[in-house]
Amino acid sequence: MSQKLKIASWNINSVRARIDIVTRFLNEEAPDILCLQETKVVNDTFPGGVFRQLGYNHQVLHGQPMHHGVAILSRVPIREDDRLDWQANGEARHVGIRLDNGVRLENVYVPAGGDVPDRTLNPKFGQKLDFLERMVEWAGKLDKPTILVGDFNIAPLECDVWSHKQLIDVVSHTPIECEVLSRLQAAHNWVDLGRRFYPAPQRLYTWWSYRARDWQASDRGRRLDHMWVSPELADKALSHKVCEPCRSWMRPSDHAPLITEFEF
Template identity: 80%
Template sequence: MSQTLSIASWNINSVRARLDIVERFLTEESPDILCLQETKVVNDTFPAGLFRQRGYNHQVLNGQPMHHGVAILSKIPIREDDRLDWQANGEARHVGVRLDNGVRIENVYVPAGGDVPDREVNPKFGQKLDFLERMIQWSSTLEDKPTILTGDFNIAPMECDVWSHKQLLNVVSHTPIECEILARLQESNDWVDIGRKFYPAPQRLYTWWSYRARDWAESDRGRRLDHMWMTRDVAEKAVSHRVVEPIRGWSRPSDHVPIITEFAF
């Protein structure tokens, strides 16, 4: 008998500042596993109780003060606890676990990369590219391990992943060099981009809208920065994928919205 399992990923942009919408999301959607990025909190002050009250008794946290931070909250047992430093500077940007069925979940928060797409002028951009190169090295060694790689990749790789390909070509998150390096990451382990499996290009599929827009929904200048990839054996078990777009209109939202994939294992 197959068992359904839902996995969500969400850049929450400070979990303590968004407790109201986190609680509402858990009530309305209740995914089995939630991967958070940009929690912006040390482990000792993470709001663990809120999640435990809703059945998320298995928690793996990798936080730091004020910045970055990732977490995996689960209703089912999760094993192991990997924290890979692809930034090579100690920032909390990855946490990985294993489910009892053998599937690994790797939750990653790729650096945004600053504003100027030039590593000489903007060292943050170089750090982003180097981060992804280290991810490629890691990904190339996974061999036959069933794996889900999810999180805020901070790259919208396809022309239809942004509101205007022409206007964003020189904007960090959609530059050719970023799209090329993300393509090499995908090729390094033949990852399946589950979003585009269920919503083939050129369908609209945004997960992020800037705070700068007066009316995010009306202007709809979105980008697909959040992704869920998986090895082909896991992708075959996926039965649905969706972006929970209405959350962007909730009170005091993150600029990202959750993505959810459901599996039948």
């Protein structure tokens, strides 16, 4: 018997500050599972009751004060709560679960990496690269069908940014970041659902800076948020979209949510 599941991923940039648009999104799009990044809240004060009122009774939280934080909220049972420390310093940047059909769902918030793309001058950039290297090692050992979602903080292709020429030396689109992300993809032969449904060079962005007075008019976007799947799950994905209108809602995140519908 087949099962359809809609899985959403969103860097919400503070779940408490943006709880109104989160609830609007859940009411309008009705995903079965929502993966959040940058929740910026400890587990004890996460607004779990709001999600339970909407039917998201299964909640796996990994928070910390003021920074980072990830969560998985689900209307279907989820099991095997894992937290991997790819940052190697205890930051709350990953949470993973297993669905009843055996599929793993991993939710990750990769470090932004600071402003200077040089690990000597900018230790945060080195931390980002080391984080990804640990993910490469992890991915190479995977033996279960897996969905990997989250804010990767890298726009890997030239067409994943508004101007490759102007951003090639800007953290999130530098050659060294794109190279390590390419190795991460190769380590498990991940299928990038964004580009499966919207082949390059089609426009496909998930993030627009708050600095733009009119983000839609300037459209200086980057594709920083991703959904990847194990090769055997690629044909299970029925549809995929970026919910761009959410970027215009009241007090928005600078990221737009992604949704994929699967049939298992």
